[in-house]
Amino acid sequence: MALPAATAGLGLRRALMGALQDAPPGAFDFLECAPENWIGVGGRLGDQFAALASRHPITSHGLSLSLGGPAPLDGDFVDRVGAFLDRHAIAQYSEHLSYCSDDGQLYDLMPIPFTDAAVRHVSDRIRRVQDRLGRRIAIENVSYYAAPHRALDETDFVNAVLDAADCDLLLDVNNVYVNAINHGYDARAFLAAMPTARVTQYHIAGHYDEADDLKVDTHGAPVKDDVWALLDHAYTLHGVRPTLLERDFNFPAFDVLLAEVERIREIQHRHV
Template identity: 60%
Template sequence: MKPLVTGAGLGLRRDFSDEFEAVSQSCVDFMEVAPENWIPFGGKFTKQFEQYAERFPFVIHGLSLSIGGPTPMDTEFVKQVASFIKKHKIRSYSEHLSYCSDDGHLYDLMPIPFTEEAVRYVADRIKQVQDIIGMKLAMENVSYYAAPGQEMSELEFLLAVLEEADCDLLLDVNNIYVNSINHRYDAKEFLKALPKERIAYAHIAGHYDEADDLKVDTHGAEVKADVWSLLETAYQEFGVFPTLLERDFNIPPLAELFSEVAQIKAIQQKFLAKNLEGKAIA
């Protein structure tokens, strides 16, 4: 699959949306926003986003689609997203493989039961979204802390949904690490079992160490060494793919975010160089 974006990305947050001139393509190759945070607005916020969208390729990462939720899909919202995608030439639309609403918003990502019935249910809803937006939806492997009604493993469930829905994968490297500690599995083996051809792009983020055997996915800290190492394993296994730094709170100065984006770029360049060396030797 040809990448829809390339290089190293950063999530655009309103915390630094006024610092437009400080963000250059030498620092960031692509950017990401949650459509829910930008679609409802006009005026200043729309103008700011349009400025960024003229300079950077954009992907969008949704917060409220609730793909595994029990209530009917909000198709009017999906149509708004489809218009947003078309207007701003959005390269990819991703969402969480979870649910976050019932009769109202739950304000958290709840785990979908790992069952065959849930695979079919979720896949049908993904197909519904894909029909409306006219492109593949990328589903993110999420962190979870309980597995109610589990009949298959997290990996089996994820692979089954991707195949049944014929959708893309947003590979969250930190979530694999966090889940591997919390649910006691081998992060590298999980990673290596994923379908390379479905990876649209990746997320990398920080987490909180509650205990040696409990990690909490927060997106509120620097990326930890074990997660950087797992990203290197992913590049070794699949080749270099677009990777975006997530930071959702405790937002530091832009220079600190740029430093972590630069670390993504450095790792990417290392593996690209290795690939070129390998081709030259061959």
């Protein structure tokens, strides 16, 4: 079952398992996990995950599908993801518009060249994944620090992939902010160029200020005020959708994370 539009979620991280289990009802509306971090996990951790999944809606955001990669798609892995989604009644599955493997795992999200050939390549792979899963997926606009072979603007590239693949968009607002600073474009113009009908989710996160003109997407800090303002503007343009707070390390007190989740709700309520 799809999540209601005005919902605010938190990333399910192993370091937060105890706090998530003890959280009071209503502290968050949903949790998001990376399926490859939980497929095949048994024992105490597996039981804890199953307990959370039985109590809270779960969304899934993948790390290893490597949609833009040169190596063949791993059909067995796609099947395992599908079984995981079905087992835990996970309605929304997303992946990154990037690649992370060739001969082996690169352990990073690499930028796809903004070319017509890359549009054809990645959209074909997205379609094959959707056909194999029997469901639509969403792709996330990613942060990147180099733009090899840029024949298209990023907005044109993202839109071309969405159209050719006929898939949804997970709009990462922090990534838009980071890329706009690092590559010198207008973040609000980028948001305006995204197709409202395909936006199904938002992500928001903190980043590291390396310099005035260099921001690093870390998910290890509080969300900046400028990014909160950009989320507010995204809601104005595209409407409220389920929105996830991503935090991967440097975890503060759990109440501090819940306060950021509550801030998402406050911004949503201004638009609903």
